[in-house]
Amino acid sequence: MSRVELITGIERRRRWSAEQKRTIVLSAFAPGAAVTDVARQADIHPNQIYRWRRALSETSGFAQVVVATEDRAAPGGPAAIEVAIGHDIHARIPACAPPALAAAVLKALIAR
DSSP, X not given: OOOOOOOOSOOOOOOOOHHHHHHHHHHHTSTTOOHHHHHHHHTSOHHHHHHHHHHHHHHHOOOOOOOOOHHHHGGXXXXXXXXXXXXXXXXXXXXXXXXXXXXXXXXXXXXO
C-alpha cells in the first residue's frame, strides 16, 4: 500500500527582502553569534544563511569590516590593513602600500 500525503493549507513559501536577508546574515556572523541560533530565530535552515551570504558577497560587494584600535595594530608595526577571507586566508597590507598593490593582493586572494 502506498502512502499519500494531503496538504490542506497554503504552501509555506516566504519572501525575504534584500534588507531582511542582509540583517539576518549580519546578525549570524556577528562576534559571538551562532549561525544555528540565528537560523532558529528566523525559522529558516542554517544553509539558507550561507547561501544568502554567498549571494550578497557576489552581487553587492558585501564584506565584513572590523576596525581595530591602535593598541591592537601596534605589535605588528605601523598601521596596516588586515584582510581575512574565510578561516585560512589572511593578509596584512601596510598602510603605506600603493593602492594598486593593495588591489592586486586582494584580487589574488579572492581568486584563490
